[in-house]
Amino acid sequence: MSLLVVGSVAYDALESPYGKVERTLGGAATYFSISASFFTHVNLVAIVGDDFHPQDEAIFKARSIDIEGLERAEGKCFFWAGRYSENLNERVTLVTDLNVFAAFKPRLPESYRKSKFVFLANIAPDLQRDVLHQVKGRPKLVAMDTMNYWIERTNEELRETLRHVDILMINDSETRQLSNEHNLLRAAKHIFKMGPSTLVIKRGEYGALLVDKNGVFCVPAFPLEEPHDPTGAGDSFAGGFIGYLAGRGITPSHGGIDISELRRAVIYGSVMGSFCCENFGVDRFRTLTREEIEGRYHEFKACTAF
């Protein structure tokens, strides 16, 4: 089923011990939609400036990603520059230029309004809610991301958006900050009271936790010998996770979302996050095949089974 994503499409400058790129396609909605497109059709809502290069449209067009909702505005694209430490574990932000993204007011093309699966990437919570309002009827599944900035600055707005969401996908420090609770299992219980029935906690090189009323699913990260660039890994994880559920048409029933399918979705998310790290920006996805994805899913099983 069709999956709607709203978020950023950007240009990034990246430096890691493995190399340097001056300007490469990035942004949460970019990573999410490309990753999800390996599993389902994606409707992309985002904004770019007049410096957006037609060549960068190609990766969306080559995949099953509708860009009718990619608004063109006067000005420049969102630009982010970051540098990773020797071990890729820490990064410093060198530049954040919001540019056209600062005035982004997402508008859904008519053809997007029937989307049954919605992912609200990390943007202002009032804009996330506005996108939901534009969808006709209640989507079958709504998932979202957020970040410390919104938790701190627009907490009430965020709480209002959370009331309309099934799955929250954030990292461990965001989980702790939002719930004001260090222990992640106890934190999940607080968050369930805010609206979401499922919490996916992304832990980078340490894997992920999925918590719902059935309990917890723990998964380590796929071990990589040569990660090059972790930028976008979390959004690629989300794309694999929601993309898998949308592709299979898996929606919450009275008993919640099927637990086996949720677990498989977490593994596909982890697989897509791991591929993302293998090259700079979205480059690894340019050559990635569904066969490689299935292969890594089975490798994942092999290195965790007992």
Add this chain to the structure above:
Amino acid sequence: MSLLVVGSVAYDALESPYGKVERTLGGAATYFSISASFFTHVNLVAIVGDDFHPQDEAIFKARSIDIEGLERAEGKCFFWAGRYSENLNERVTLVTDLNVFAAFKPRLPESYRKSKFVFLANIAPDLQRDVLHQVKGRPKLVAMDTMNYWIERTNEELRETLRHVDILMINDSETRQLSNEHNLLRAAKHIFKMGPSTLVIKRGEYGALLVDKNGVFCVPAFPLEEPHDPTGAGDSFAGGFIGYLAGRGITPSHGGIDISELRRAVIYGSVMGSFCCENFGVDRFRTLTREEIEGRYHEFKACTAF
């Protein structure tokens, strides 16, 4: 088969947000031997002072732990005091008094010298080697722990000891320090050249990795809602891991150690580490049953299977 362990038996003063204990039985060999004793008979080699309380012998005697090798010396027991942060993730050492441990020269009673499984807990590498020399013939399986102090101060001695060891069990920062390599998979390859054929990397709340020539086994930590005190969790992990192998008589063959058994051993190690955190010192082990261990092994499977 009989499992020999050499290491520290100590008294600890512990503070965590869950409470405070002034003086409780601790030390690596204590945690290791109690944990391992749920799986096999243990021969303990350590030293205590004249302040060692007969009541603290009881936990060893009540289990299958031989303390003929527990030397009594004039002076006081090794004493350690530490305080944990709010989230249990960081700790400060308040006191380290080596006391009788400073002059410890491990002597194996005759009855220990035929031990087929040996665990060299974290002590000076020359003492670890000296213990190995006292064992008659080459034990079937030798495992060891070490720490940053020995990696920095007695690197050559440590390298010599590593040449005689099958399994090295250390944490991730020790792995990186010993190999001078951040990536843990690449680090393992360096360490295999030093002697061990199997590396178990303990990652605390993030689980563990087992690396050998067959590849890697990744396991998350068992999720606990109310950990009270992580002291000794790594030694309890090692005790469950080696205790399981010794109890089953699993030794390296030409193809190495059976991979399925090694994986089960990692899970038993994780299970024992998780129980350890549930109460202060070794208190959780006083009431723990083999049925509870099996129960958690199956819970572990349930929360990681996909």
